[in-house]
Amino acid sequence: MLQQLFAPSVQHTLDLIGIFVFAISGALLAVRKNFDVFGIAVLAEVTALGGGLFRDVVIGAVPPAAFTDLGYFLTPLLATTLVFFLHPHVERIQTGVNVFDAAGLGLFCVAGTAKAYDYGLNLTASVALGLATAVGGGVLRDVLANEVPSLLRWDRDLYAVPAIVGASLTVLCIHYDALTPVTGTLAAVTAFVLRLLAMRFHWRAPRAWNRRSTVREE
Template sequence: MSHDLFPPGIQHALDLAGIFVFATAGALLAVRKNFDVFGICVLALVTALGGGLLRDLVIGAVPPAAFGELSFFLTPLVAAALVFFLHPEVQRINRAINVFDAAGLGLFCVSGTTKAYEYGLGLTASAALGVATAVGGGVMRDVLAGGVPSLLRDREMYAVPAVVGASMVALFIGFDKLNGFTTGVAIVTAFVLRLLAIRYHWRAPLAWNRRSAVAEEP
C-alpha cells in the first residue's frame, strides 16, 4: 500500500537537503577529531546516509536509495570536500556542527516519517521510523568518532526534537493537513527546539531519584 503525500521531487529534495547538512556536520566533527581526508569522507557518508539506510531496509525500499541514487552518494562527498577546504576556524567548529546537525535532524525526522507512511506503515510506526532516520546516522557517527552516542545520553535533548517533529508530521497526516507549509513548520520546530536545547542546556531527565556517588562520565 502506498500513500502519495508529496510529488517524488519534493521527497527527493528533502532527502538531499538532509543528507547535505548531516554530511557537513559529520565532516566538521571529523575535522575537530583531526581525521585525515579519508576519515572526513567516511564520517560524512555515515552521518548522512546511516539513518536513511536503516529506514529503507525497514520499509523494504530495496536497494536503499543511498545505493540507487548517485546524487545521494555524491552529495556527502561534496559536503566533505567543502568542509575539507573551507571549514571554519577551529574555535567555531562546534557551533557549526550543532547548527548543521540540528538542521539535519529537522529535515530527516520529517522526510523519514513521510516516506515510511508512503510505504504503508501506520502513523505511530511512521513517526518512530522518522525518529530513527533522524538519529541513526548520528549514532553511527558518534560510535566511529569514539564517543557515547548522543541518543543514549540525550544531552541537550538530541532525540526529543526529532520525536516532536516526527509526531507533528504524523498528526498532520492523520488530520489530512500535511502540505508544504505544515511540513516546514515541523522541520523548523524540530530545528529550533534542538538549538534552544543547546543554548539553554536542556536535557532529558536522568533516572528517577538517582543518588549514585559516582560522577557522571563526560
Template sequence: MTSQLFDPHLQEVLDLVGIFIFALSGGLLAVRKNLDIFGIAVLAEATALGGGVIRDVLIGAVPPAAFADQIYFLTPLAAAVVVFFLHPEVARINWSVQTLDAAGLGLFCVTGTAKAHDYGLGSVASIALGMITAAGGGVIRDVLANELPSLLRWDRALYAVPALVGSAIVAGLIAGGRLNATTGTLAAMAAFAIRMLALRYDWRAPRAWQRSSSRAEE
C-alpha cells in the first residue's frame, strides 16, 4: 500500500493532529454562527472527517476509516470542548491555527491521493480525490453552516491550488515509482509552503475575465 507512506504510528499521530486542527476550524465557525455545544461538535466532526469520508465512499472503502477506530471520532469532540471553553483564545492564535491547518492540508492531499491510487484509480481521479480529502471537510462545514464555501470565494487566499500542487506531485511520484516517506513529505511540504505564501501575500485566483473590477454580488 503506497498510502502507508509513513510509519503507522507516525501516520496516526499526524492524522490526529490534522483532524484536531480541522475540527477547531469547524468549531470556530459554529461559535461565529452562534450555534450551541452540539452544533459546535457536529461542525467539528463534519469538518475534520468529512473529506476522508467522501473519499472512502467514492473509492468503495466502506465503512470509512473514520468509523473504524473510535479515536477518530473522539478527537474532534476534544476540539469541540476546547473551542467551547477557549474560543476567544483559539481565535486569537489564529495564525497558529492557520499554520497547522496548512499542514493538515498538505498531509491530507498526499495521503488522499495515495489511498485513491491504492484503490485502483488513475492519476487524474487520484488527484481529484486528494483535493477532496484535503478540502472537502471545509466545504461540508460551510454548507452545513449555510455559508458560501470559503474554498470557492475569490476574496480568500488560495486553498485549492496548494492541495492541487501537492496531489499532482504525489501522482507524478507514483507514476515514476518514486513515492516514499521522504518524497511524500516533500510533496506535503510543497503544498504547505504554497498555502503559507498564499496567506502571507494574500494570493488570490482571478475571477472571470472582464469581471475583476465589478463588485461582489453576494
C-alpha cells in the first residue's frame, strides 16, 4: 500500500504541498474571472481536491479523504487567503507556481495510481485513475469557470503525457513487485521533469490529420 510507501508523515506533507499548489492555480483563475472571495475559495477547493474526490468515489473509498482529513480541507483556504491579499505578487511568481504545480502533478499521478490499485482495480484502470487524480481537479476548475479545459486544448504544453508516464511507471513497478519509496519517487520525479521540459520547450500534442476545423483558430 502506498500509505506505507513513505512514512505517513512524509506522505501527508507531500499531499498537502500538492493540494496547496493546485489550490493556488484554482484561486488565480478565480481572480482572473473576477469571482468574489467565496468563488475563489470554491475554485481553490475544487481544483485541489476534485481529482482525488473523483477517484475515491469511483473506487468506493467513501467518505473520501478530502472530507475526512481536516488538513486537506483547510489547505485550499490558506491558498485562498494568500491569493486574496497578495494576488499580484502570486501572479508575478507564476513560473514558480507552475514548477510546484508540476510537482503536484508528479506526486498525485503516482499516489492516485497506487491507491486505485490498492482498491482492487487492474493495472490499466489504475493508470486511468492515476491520471484522473492528477488532472481531474484542473478539469473541474475550468468547467466551473466556464472555460474549455486547458487539458484538452491543443495550444497548451503537454500536461496529460507526463502524468500518464508517471502512472505507467508506477504500475510497472507494482507489476514487478518493485514499488518502493525509491522507485515511487523516481516515477513522480520523471513525471515532474517531463512536465518541466514540456513547459520549457513548449511541447505540444498533434491534432487530427487532415481536419477541416469548423471553429476558427484561437
